[in-house]
Amino acid sequence: MQIEVVKSKIHRVKVTGADLQYIGSVTIDENLMDAANIIQGEKVQIVNINNGERLETYAIPGPRNSGEITLNGPAARKVAKGDIVIIISYGIMEFEKAKTFKPSLIFPNENDNSLT
Numbered sequence: 074m075q076i077e078v079v080k081s082k083i084h085r086v087k088v089t090g091a092d093l094q095y096i097g098s099v100t101i102d103e104n105l106m107d108a109a110n111i112i113q114g115e116k117v118q119i120v121n122i123n124n125g126e127r128l129e130t131y132a133i134p135g136p137r138n139s140g141e142i143t144l145n146g147p148a149a150r151k152v153a154k155g156d157i158v159i160i161i162s163y164g165i166m167e168f169e170k171a172k173t174f175k176p177s178l179i180f181p182n183e184n185d186n187s188l189t
Contacts, residue, residue: 080164081109081177085122086142086186088156095145101160102141103134108188110177115162119148122157132160140186157183 083105090100099119101111111117115132130148135141142160144152152158166174181188 074168075165076168076171077163077165078171078174079161079176081111081162082179083109083111083160084178084180085157085159085183086181087140087183088142088144088152088154088158089140089186090143090154091149091152092143092145093147093149095143095149097146097148098131098133099148099160100133100135100141100143100145102139102186103137104188105142105179105181105186106132106134108177108179109160109162111160111162118161118163119144119151120159120161121152122159123153124151124156126151132162138187142186 117132
């Protein structure tokens with residue numbers, strides 16, 4: 074049996090922008106993507122702490138050390154600049170392996186989205 078488990082999580086980062094006219098996705102500071110083991114194009118879930126919205130999109134890298142978290146396209150309607158969000162990705166694995174799997178969880182400074 075295979076099950077879906079949390080693979081990566083960026084816990085509580087501040088939305089720095091919302092670009093309705095972009096074709097879609099979430100732009101994430103590449104340092105945060107690396108630290109959380111999220112790759113370009115990976116499906117992610119965005120959970121908005123401020124309004125309870127949950128949505129799925131895909132990740133694209135933003136400039137390193139920028140702290141950028143920008144929701145693009147239709148997702149931009151689900152957030153406001155300054156909202157706090159959690160970004161989660163999931164993986165599918167064998168049940169027994171899932172019992173010992175350790176996800177990549179990061180807890181950036183939510184004031185500037187830095188890893189310090």
